[in-house]
Amino acid sequence: MSETTSLPQIPTSLASLRESFAGQSSSTRALLLMAPLIAFELLVFVIPFLILLRISFAEPSSDLIYEPGSWSVEAYAAVVDNILAFELLWSVVSYSFLLGVAVTAVTVVLALFYAYAIWRATGLVKTLLLFSVVLPLLTTLVIRTYAFTPLLSPSGTVNDILLSTGLLSESVQFVPSMAGAVIGQVYIVLPYAVLAIYSVLATMDWHVVEAARDLGASRPRSVAEVVVPQAMPGIIVAAVISFAWSVGAYAAPGLLSENITFALHVEELLLGDLRYPTAAALSVIMLLLMLVSVSIMFAVLNRFGGDFDLA
Amino acid sequence: MSEITLHELEKQYGETTAVEDVSVEIEDGELLCLLGPSGSGKSTTLRMIAGLETPTGGEISIDGDDVTDDPAYERTTSTVFQDWALFPHKTVRENVEFGLKMRGVPADEREQRAESMLERVQMTGYGEDDPTNLSGGQKQRVALARSLAVNPDVLLLDEPLSNLDKRLREDMQIELREIHEDLDETFVHVTHDQDEAFTLADRIGIMDQGELVQIGDPDEVYENPTNQFIESFLGDTNFVDARVTRTTGDAVYVDTELGTELVLPTDAEPAVDEGTALTLSLRPEILSIDQPSADGGTAADDTGEQLATDGSSRTAVTGTVENVIYRGSTVRYSADVDGTSMFAERTDASTGALSAGDRIRLEWNGADVLAFREDGTRVSL
Numbered sequence: 255m256s257e258t259t260s261l262p263q264i265p266t267s268l269a270s271l272r273e274s275f276a277g278q279s280s281s282t283r284a285l286l287l288m289a290p291l292i293a294f295e296l297l298v299f300v301i302p303f304l305i306l307l308r309i310s311f312a313e314p315s316s317d318l319i320y321e322p323g324s325w326s327v328e329a330y331a332a333v334v335d336n337i338l339a340f341e342l343l344w345s346v347v348s349y350s351f352l353l354g355v356a357v358t359a360v361t362v363v364l365a366l367f368y369a370y371a372i373w374r375a376t377g378l379v380k381t382l383l384l385f386s387v388v389l390p391l392l393t394t395l396v397i398r399t400y401a402f403t404p405l406l407s408p409s410g411t412v413n414d415i416l417l418s419t420g421l422l423s424e425s426v427q428f429v430p431s432m433a434g435a436v437i438g439q440v441y442i443v444l445p446y447a448v449l450a451i452y453s454v455l456a457t458m459d460w461h462v463v464e465a466a467r468d469l470g471a472s473r474p475r476s477v478a479e480v481v482v483p484q485a486m487p488g489i490i491v492a493a494v495i496s497f498a499w500s501v502g503a504y505a506a507p508g509l510l511s512e513n514i515t516f517a518l519h520v521e522e523l524l525l526g527d528l529r530y531p532t533a534a535a536l537s538v539i540m541l542l543l544m545l546v547s548v549s550i551m552f553a554v555l556n557r558f559g560g561d562f563d564l565a
Numbered sequence: 566m567s568e569i570t571l572h573e574l575e576k577q578y579g580e581t582t583a584v585e586d587v588s589v590e591i592e593d594g595e596l597l598c599l600l601g602p603s604g605s606g607k608s609t610t611l612r613m614i615a616g617l618e619t620p621t622g623g624e625i626s627i628d629g630d631d632v633t634d635d636p637a638y639e640r641t642t643s644t645v646f647q648d649w650a651l652f653p654h655k656t657v658r659e660n661v662e663f664g665l666k667m668r669g670v671p672a673d674e675r676e677q678r679a680e681s682m683l684e685r686v687q688m689t690g691y692g693e694d695d696p697t698n699l700s701g702g703q704k705q706r707v708a709l710a711r712s713l714a715v716n717p718d719v720l721l722l723d724e725p726l727s728n729l730d731k732r733l734r735e736d737m738q739i740e741l742r743e744i745h746e747d748l749d750e751t752f753v754h755v756t757h758d759q760d761e762a763f764t765l766a767d768r769i770g771i772m773d774q775g776e777l778v779q780i781g782d783p784d785e786v787y788e789n790p791t792n793q794f795i796e797s798f799l800g801d802t803n804f805v806d807a808r809v810t811r812t813t814g815d816a817v818y819v820d821t822e823l824g825t826e827l828v829l830p831t832d833a834e835p836a837v838d839e840g841t842a843l844t845l846s847l848r849p850e851i852l853s854i855d856q857p858s859a860d861g862g863t864a865a866d867d868t869g870e871q872l873a874t875d876g877s878s879r880t881a882v883t884g885t886v887e888n889v890i891y892r893g894s895t896v897r898y899s900a901d902v903d904g905t906s907m908f909a910e911r912t913d914a915s916t917g918a919l920s921a922g923d924r925i926r927l928e929w930n931g932a933d934v935l936a937f938r939e940d941g942t943r944v945s946l
Contacts, residue, residue, distance in 0.1 A: 462652060465650040
């Protein structure tokens with residue numbers, strides 16, 4: 255190992271720094287380039303997560319939130335018992351996942367259509383379509399989500415329009431309800447999903463779709479046979495973003511439905527009940543469940559043409 | 566096995582006219598090459614036959630059926646694309662099977678057909694390969710197999726050889742020709758390469774600025790171009806400016822920038838007036854190269870024109886060799902003739918090699934010279 259035996263020389267100038275940089279093997283160089291990101295991740299994710307993990311193993315205490323320096327699996331036992339007994343935490347966890355699946359399914363389908371439309375559009379139409387994807391991101395998430403209340407409430411705009419056109423005979427309560435939470439959450443994640451899929455479509459050769467049509471594939475068939483498999487990497491990214499964000503959703507379900515998601519429940523545990531170890535344990539369990547779900551998702555989608563290694 | 570009729574076909578993109586008034590009858594089993602520079606509308610015409618573009622005017626019929634408004638997937642045509650457009654996420658065999666799958670052919674039959682198609686294009690054994698790992702020539706073969714697998718009535722080839730290197734391209738031209746002879750199907754091949762067109766075509770249609778300017782057998786379009794664009798596009802030539810000085814019943818006399826009066830023999834009364842500006846085309850293959858006689862013969866012996874009794878006329882000019890370019894099988898001499906640059910070629914084996922600075926004598930038969938008016942139209946001589 256010549257690399258370890260020769261001590262790295264202290265660069266005396268920028269030129270020698272660049273020289274020593276160029277001399278690194280490509281993996282070392284990649285690591286150096288990633289160093290700021292790694293430092294950032296350590297600071298904002300890994301260290302806080304380790305603190306959370308530590309709290310989850312602390313002994314609950316009635317007057318000090320948790321007993322400092324204590325070790326216990328009591329919080330985990332309580333959470334797991336509660337879930338397995340189909341009590342409150344079961345409904346919280348299952349509702350979170352249900353919301354995640356519903357939002358992901360709706361988002362990916364919408365995003366695929368929208369991204370395809372951007373891809374096929376030209377000139378001003380393309381610019382407008384792309385701009386309107388990004389536009390909602392310019393408003394803060396809470397305002398954007400709150401705006402659904404006057405739109406979707408029983409006396410809101412959408413009900414007014416549907417009633418006046420005769421499509422509905424009586425008003426529907428979109429909010430507060432799960433439908434409202436799904437609509438609000440889809441609206442939040444859709445731009446990211448569209449951009450993820452569009453970025454892959456933009457690199458695709460339209461001639462390939464023409465070749466499929468030329469060989470007898472109808473329009474829908476050519477999309478299913480050629481566009482979707484090639485867009486799979488983008489679709490997987492879109493699905494993972496939608497799913498991870500929606501399972502942990504906080505604003506949309508909080509504002510537009512009365513159901514409690516796990517994020518809302520953790521907040522309740524932390525700020526209302528002051529049960530830190532339980533909140534931390536629930537968070538760790540949710541994180542593990544998310545990891546498992548996303549791995550399964552990768553595995554399934556990989557079968558349909560994705561190209562992702564299971565990390 | 567199909568004949569195609571294009572009637573006054575037109576395609577406009579906004580204000581731009583890509584194809585204008587193209588009418589042609591493509592015969593059953595014919596290999597027609599559409600030849601033209603880029604932007605001449607040849608690919609657009611092909612794409613309209615394929616159904617990948619909708620014409621803004623005119624009609625397309627295949628075997629008498631009007632297919633103008635039929636989408637690509639309902640037509641009996643099949644296209645080989647310039648970039649081959651193989652499906653990158655499918656194996657080579659899945660690519661070849663694709664058209665059959667769309668037609669609902671059972672899996673085992675598809676596989677058999679795909680294998681025989683791969684064999685036909687000499688790609689046996691590549692069935693399980695990822696098409697993105699193939700070389701250009703192999704991709705081209707797979708694309709051809711994929712198009713042929715559906716047994717199309719018409720095979721449309723959109724410059725499929727233009728991304729291959731010269732040697733491979735020439736091999737593929739021969740192979741395409743053989744496949745065409747075996748299958749006896751109608752092929753329409755688009756190219757910007759005149760050598761390719763001459764190698765492949767039963768007939769050549771030459772396109773320029775969206776219009777089909779001439780269509781005919783290869784030797785006919787080469788020897789009898791209808792305008793100056795075709796003459797310049799089909800091969801290198803010397804264009805010489807000239808002006809008509811007088812006409813007689815059997816010849817046109819012109820003054821040229823070569824400093825000599827030339828005579829162009831005609832069969833009938835020529836349709837040009839005195840004083841008309843002309844451009845003459847002297848192809849290198851009609852020019853014969855000599856060294857001027859060294860014994861100081863008079864200029865009149867060496868240059869000028871004589872009208873022979875049989876209607877042909879030998880004309881010669883002398884100049885100075887400017888440079889000599891070795892092009893493998895031929896040597897090209899470019900010469901300065903009284904201030905005008907001209908070039909001629911001879912095969913390497915020719916004796917009496919000339920070098921830069923030598924005097925050179927170029928001689929030709931006046932009957933081989935083509936003349937064009939200022940608007941590019943040909944003067945019939």
